[in-house]
Amino acid sequence: MKIDEIQSLTAEELKQQEAQTGEKLFRIRFQKSLGQNEGLKNLRELKKDIARIKTVARQRELGHATAPTESTKPAKKSRKKKDA
Template sequence: MELEKIRNLSDSELRVEEQKAAEQLFRLRFQMKLGQNEGVKKLRELKKDIARIKTIARERELGLHGAAPKAESSAPAKPAKKKSTKKEAR
């Protein structure tokens, strides 16, 4: 599933798609244990799809998509002062 298609889904549709993909993944793993090794590529794609769906859902939960990362403080960061290493005259 493409990323833009996932982003266009609503929250409830995301949950449904995640459940469908998880069920397909379970069935595919079960088939592979029975000796049908034809689904290795599909297995990888399903894992990636589930990860994408979960990532988009988490971004929405945190309100991160489309927003710039916020700075921890509103004051500009000051550079650290270096210690002076002056040699004493004898």
């Protein structure tokens, strides 16, 4: 999952996506412990996805990033011309 897709999710969708990704990661780890090697390439990618989701959630919590429902355009500053 790309960071742009993650940033476009709402807070509730982030929680759901984190839970789903965690469940997939658990299943792959379980299969690995049983000796099945299918899907091991997804292991690293799932771990990265969870980290991305948690990062976006934390950024929003700290106020560094905005939720998708809020306006993402920066406010324009008016500049006054100085008369010489």
